[in-house]
Amino acid sequence: MTFIKHLPVSRLIAGTLTALMLCMSMRTPAHHSFSMFDRERTMVITGVVKEFQWTNPHTWLQVMVADKRGKLIEWSLEGGSPGILSRNGWKRTSLKAGEKITVEIYPLKDGKPGGSFIEITRADGSKLYYHG
């Protein structure tokens, strides 16, 4: 995987073993529970980027999506902090207003137009990822 190319194999093996040991002894709490999202299911939406807020504590992606009647609805999609996303290959310029994208999300439990983004596919087929 591209994420781990830069790490030597010995470090990976040692790190994995130690991480397994640590997993058994403690669970690191997430910064944020994201418990308002329904993580039992994913959905895919296609629309146009209105704004990408590259901000702390979380990034937000505002996307205009046409509903069944063709009315444009603004979706609010939450992601990791700029620090975390940058270490997953993102930049603040990764998504631009007006760009057409397809986004896989964990939707909000309450049915409002929002969610946490998992994978974004751009018009050229390239992908951006966050675990949601």
Added chain:
Amino acid sequence: MASPVIRVLLACIAAAGLAACGKTPQSAAMAAPFDLSGVWMNDNTLDERMKREGRTRQTAEELRGPTTATAPAAPPLTPEYRAIYERMRADAARLAEGTQTCEWPGMPTIMTYPYPFEILATPGRITMLFEVESQVRRIFLERQAHLPPDELDPSYNGDSIGRWEGNTLVIDTIGFNTRRPVRGLPHSEQMHMVERITPVDADTIRNEITITDAAAFTEPVVLNVQYSRRPDWRIREYSCAENNRDAPDASGQRSGGVVQ
């Protein structure tokens, strides 16, 4: 009376002691058996585990999240602090799921957060520069005692003094405020935290954290964290107040969860 030989011996010991006291900060720093300088990252965060394992999807267990990993039914608290714990839980239940305030993490959470920190090792001092909230932690290696009580303002990160025991940096911290829980547990201003930071290899360190609190805890809280050096990473600015759309509004809902 002590014999002349013993008196000379005592004088030598005293002189050696004075010489040790008179050590310059530089010589003390040069004596550090392990160079902690650099950017470090908690190895056990979700992001780091997933990258290490080449995954782009969470497991079902990870997706279920911390709701299944809440504190045990009988938290290890004294009766007084168990009552405080129940009040905390009731207060939290009034907020909508996913709301997030912007208080500083406090100890020990900042040491287990999923964000990197940079260590500066300078004479007599270890300084930690955290990405989260751009926080700074100062660990004094030449001060033998904590600040006196009237100088020890209760604070998020406390007053830290450190010493080397072989390869292990032992950090002793007191002087905490009570605004942030310890692994979900309330604590008192008597909280006492001891960290033992030990190298695993040249680029890996482990921090064994033991927290006691005679007023609140019936047993120590023990945490183990491992950090890896990340020479290619840079620490970014981070202020939670910049754009916290998950802050609770007056009714306890996420204030900016969706654009209405």
